[in-house]
Amino acid sequence: MQTQLAPEYQNTPDGIAAEAILRKCVHCGFCTATCPTYQLLGDELDGPRGRIYLMKQVLEGQEPTRKTQLHLDRCTTCRNCESTCPSGVDYGHLLDIGRKLVDAKVERPLLEKTVRWALKEGIPSPLFGPAMALGQLVRPLLPASLKGKVPAKQASGTYPTRLHARKVLMLAGCAQPAMGPNINSATARVLDAVGIQTVVAPKAGCCGAVKFHLNDQDGGKDEMRANIDAWWPYVQDGVEAIVMNASGCGVTVKEYGHLLHDDPAYAAKAQRISALTQDLSELLPEIVQALQSTRPDLVRQISATAPTLAFHPPCSLQHGQKLKGGVEQHLGALGFAIRTATNESHLCCGSAGTFSVLQPKMAYELRDRKLGHLGELGSEVIVSANIGCITHLQSGTTTPVKHWAEVLDAALAPTA
Numbered sequence: 001m002q003t004q005l006a007p008e009y010q011n012t013p014d015g016i017a018a019e020a021i022l023r024k025c026v027h028c029g030f031c032t033a034t035c036p037t038y039q040l041l042g043d044e045l046d047g048p049r050g051r052i053y054l055m056k057q058v059l060e061g062q063e064p065t066r067k068t069q070l071h072l073d074r075c076t077t078c079r080n081c082e083s084t085c086p087s088g089v090d091y092g093h094l095l096d097i098g099r100k101l102v103d104a105k106v107e108r109p110l111l112e113k114t115v116r117w118a119l120k121e122g123i124p125s126p127l128f129g130p131a132m133a134l135g136q137l138v139r140p141l142l143p144a145s146l147k148g149k150v151p152a153k154q155a156s157g158t159y160p161t162r163l164h165a166r167k168v169l170m171l172a173g174c175a176q177p178a179m180g181p182n183i184n185s186a187t188a189r190v191l192d193a194v195g196i197q198t199v200v201a202p203k204a205g206c207c208g209a210v211k212f213h214l215n216d217q218d219g220g221k222d223e224m225r226a227n228i229d230a231w232w233p234y235v236q237d238g239v240e241a242i243v244m245n246a247s248g249c250g251v252t253v254k255e256y257g258h259l260l261h262d263d264p265a266y267a268a269k270a271q272r273i274s275a276l277t278q279d280l281s282e283l284l285p286e287i288v289q290a291l292q293s294t295r296p297d298l299v300r301q302i303s304a305t306a307p308t309l310a311f312h313p314p315c316s317l318q319h320g321q322k323l324k325g326g327v328e329q330h331l332g333a334l335g336f337a338i339r340t341a342t343n344e345s346h347l348c349c350g351s352a353g354t355f356s357v358l359q360p361k362m363a364y365e366l367r368d369r370k371l372g373h374l375g376e377l378g379s380e381v382i383v384s385a386n387i388g389c390i391t392h393l394q395s396g397t398t399t400p401v402k403h404w405a406e407v408l409d410a411a412l413a414p415t416a
Helices: 013-022 030-034 036-041 048-059 066-073 080-084 091-103 110-122 128-137 181-193 209-213 217-236 247-253 267-276 280-294 298-305 315-320 326-333 360-375 387-394 404-412
Strands: 166-170 196-199 242-244 277-279 309-311 338-340 381-384 401-403
Touching (some): 013 048, 013 091, 036 360, 048 091, 080 091, 209 247, 247 277, 277 280, 280 298, 326 338, 381 404
Parallel strands (some): 166 242, 309 338, 381 401
């Protein structure tokens, strides 16, 4: 796609990066077929190709409007289009640039600005946990629209106390400790079972995704730098990896090297952090091998007693991190009966970070569509790999929705 940048964007970092991405696009439209918002709305401008044209027009000097902003806002940033694209168009990074340029020129209504500010400041805040606890206390009294955003209170579980020579860092996250605290402790227990100690850096906080994707890119980068500072002493001490059990955080931390590439003080460190970062599922082959050698009875036990599982692969896992099929394969090797939906397993569930708050109508339509396909599997438990997906799906079903690490942890627990 040929592009003539407007003078204000020529020779700027955003203009140069955007032009390089745009030149890869060949207008084929394959991306449209796998775009969740196009599936719902049927509008070319609510699909990747249409949004690319809108961003191209802005970069070439056309004044954006509220309509331009709306079409970009409606994107879930699922990056399914990147998995589909035969030309390797880096749509996710182009969208970050496009939203930044449009928001600089298009004023949002006061209510919209207030909600977005509350999300980007509230979710990463230390006050998020107490606020969620209060919401859980009065949850029975909440209207349905709010109740779905406040999961039932969950026991946090105990962290293992054994020390191991092998150590990995784990990002506790900002929302997960309040909304699904057992996920982190279950992760630590699973790793402990195979001789790996989980370490949480006290000063590490939000991965930066919430602010960055709500167009507070400077604020998001500040959180990224703070995490790098918190982790760096452990990296220097030889920690093996930085393990992510929320795939939305994982895809962001894996991109620290890209997002901070022009920061002379942090570029090299960011590259190192990204290289060390692994989704928990990337450790599964080793976990499975270790368990099979130390607990030869485990496969038979799991096959006989574990619930049947329907797996929803988050977009941030299968499209953002390009990790597909691993959870199903390796849990299956341990004896779990686990399947993905036979229809539209590649499509977004509608959670998509803050999308479910900012675009609730589409979010719930996507959720119900996803739950319909998962329900066809007749499984006892739905499992996923991202706290946002887990909470969003659970709001629409009575079937338990858990992180796969929780189910594995339960299978490893000693029986009375």
